[in-house]
Amino acid sequence: MSDLLITHVDVLTDEGVLKNHAIEIENGYITTILNDSEAIKAKDNAKEVLDGKGQLAAPGLVNTHTHIAMGLFRNYADDLELMEWLETAIWPTEAKLNDDYVRYGTQLGIAEMLRTGTTTFSDMYFFMNTTAEVVKETGIRSVLSRGLAGVSPTADQALVENADLFRTWNGFDNDRIKVLLGPHAPYTCPDAYMEKVIALSHELNCGIHMHLSETKGEVENVIKATGKTPIAHMHDLGLFWNTTLAAHCVHVTDEDMDIMAKNNVAVAHNPQSNLKLASGIAPVPEMIAKGITVGLGTDGSASNNNADMLEEVRLAATLHKARLYDPKAIPAQAAWSMGTVEGAKALGYKDLGVLAKGYRADIVLYDVSGMHWMPRYNDLAALVYSANSSDANTTIVGGKVLMKDKELLTIDEEKLRAEITKAQEYFRN
Numbered sequence: 001m002s003d004l005l006i007t008h009v010d011v012l013t014d015e016g017v018l019k020n021h022a023i024e025i026e027n028g029y030i031t032t033i034l035n036d037s038e039a040i041k042a043k044d045n046a047k048e049v050l051d052g053k054g055q056l057a058a059p060g061l062v063n064t065h066t067h068i069a070m071g072l073f074r075n076y077a078d079d080l081e082l083m084e085w086l087e088t089a090i091w092p093t094e095a096k097l098n099d100d101y102v103r104y105g106t107q108l109g110i111a112e113m114l115r116t117g118t119t120t121f122s123d124m125y126f127f128m129n130t131t132a133e134v135v136k137e138t139g140i141r142s143v144l145s146r147g148l149a150g151v152s153p154t155a156d157q158a159l160v161e162n163a164d165l166f167r168t169w170n171g172f173d174n175d176r177i178k179v180l181l182g183p184h185a186p187y188t189c190p191d192a193y194m195e196k197v198i199a200l201s202h203e204l205n206c207g208i209h210m211h212l213s214e215t216k217g218e219v220e221n222v223i224k225a226t227g228k229t230p231i232a233h234m235h236d237l238g239l240f241w242n243t244t245l246a247a248h249c250v251h252v253t254d255e256d257m258d259i260m261a262k263n264n265v266a267v268a269h270n271p272q273s274n275l276k277l278a279s280g281i282a283p284v285p286e287m288i289a290k291g292i293t294v295g296l297g298t299d300g301s302a303s304n305n306n307a308d309m310l311e312e313v314r315l316a317a318t319l320h321k322a323r324l325y326d327p328k329a330i331p332a333q334a335a336w337s338m339g340t341v342e343g344a345k346a347l348g349y350k351d352l353g354v355l356a357k358g359y360r361a362d363i364v365l366y367d368v369s370g371m372h373w374m375p376r377y378n379d380l381a382a383l384v385y386s387a388n389s390s391d392a393n394t395t396i397v398g399g400k401v402l403m404k405d406k407e408l409l410t411i412d413e414e415k416l417r418a419e420i421t422k423a424q425e426y427f428r429n
């Protein structure tokens with residue numbers, strides 16, 4: 001008996017689009033992709049049938065780097081470069097956060113992601129046990145890290161909290177939740193603190209999620225202090241012994257990229273945030289040519305200013321073309337893969353991000369009835385270059401339907417609106 005059968009749907013696979021097919025799902029995985037006549041028989045064997053007529057099934061998008069509760073600070077402080085933005089606006093305001101605000105900020109971000117086709121996110125923030133509870137309740141998939149800053153008065157307590165988060169949540173619900181350690185960045189994590197983080201990663205056998213080489217200033221300061229780039233310095237400290245997810249990597253050298261390729265350091269490329277904070281453009285085609293796994297991220301909605309991954313896919317496909325004067329720098333397929341299967345790999349999922357037998361059933365059904373979907377020469381190009389993220393109509397994670405016909409089934413949006421309005425008053429003052 002299958003748990004769910006999606007019928008009469010066009011299915012985006014690695015081999016092209018299968019028109020009018022069905023997807024059979026059992027225990028959270030895709031078991032078969034069937035043609036229409038096979039699907040008629042499979043219907044009798046399904047606990048639930050979802051009619052996908054007029055829709056395109058595609059893998060859910062994977063947001064490899066965000067601070068999801070920062071949706072609370074959307075349009076709060078704009079048009080500043082990173083350090084001024086953090087020091088004058090964001091950090092003083094984050095000092096007023098508590099569990100409740102992180103709960104509502106996280107719900108807000110998850111609602112936005114499910115509505116725009118994202119089914120997995122990788123988060124680094126505070127009050128992460130609350131984030132984990134919201135992830136559990138809402139049904140989305142996530143990789144969580146407690147942000148760690150060695151310069152903070154609660155630096156050691158934060159390490160304890162990250163370890164507790166790992167012990168409590170890592171592996172939850174067949175890896176619907178995974179946990180990493182989250183040292184924030186070289187400028188907030190002095191060497192002595194990084195040594196504690198690395199020791200903890202060995203003790204727990206846990207991977208790392210860290211901002212690295214985001215701005216020119218960061219790189220210059222690390223070179224001034226150590227004689228090495230942030231990547232070379234972290235490598236020499238021993239950070240890259242396990243899996244590492246490095247956010248940004250805008251200012252990396254050829255030698256840095258060799259270190260990253262050799263040591264399995266995956267990159268979360270955040271084009272929108274890098275543009276808005278005037279950080280620069282990461283050399284993504286060069287990284288891919290070196291064999292580095294590159295996924296995409298939105299970063300927080302205070303620097304983006306949304307959590308819409310389809311925008312990142314489109315930017316990844318277009319930005320590097322212009323930078324290199326090369327229309328093939330990142331072709332549509334490569335941008336889509338970065339937003340899905342490559343992002344999944346960066347987060348350690350080997351069976352996520354493709355619609356095929358044996359893969360996790362994280363699926364988005366896009367309504368293709370809009371005029372901007374016509375004509376239909378190439379559905380992959382349509383997703384990358386012309387779709388609206390609001391075309392996402394139904395969102396499924398691990399075989400569970402979390403949004404059906406644009407209605408979120410696990411989030412009370414009316415209550416959430418009221419809570420976010422209250423939060424706005426609180427943070428404004």
Ligand SMILES: CSC[C@H]1O[C@@H](n2cnc3c(O)ncnc32)[C@H](O)[C@@H]1O
Nearest residue numbers: 067090124125126147148184211300
């Ligand atoms: C310690 S939890 C995460 C920490 O990161 C801050 N943050 C948000 N966006 C960025 C970015 O682009 N670079 C560096 N740090 C960032 C966030 O406000 C939290 O304080």
Ligand SMILES: [Zn+2]
Nearest residue numbers: 211247299300
């Ligand atoms: Zn970030």
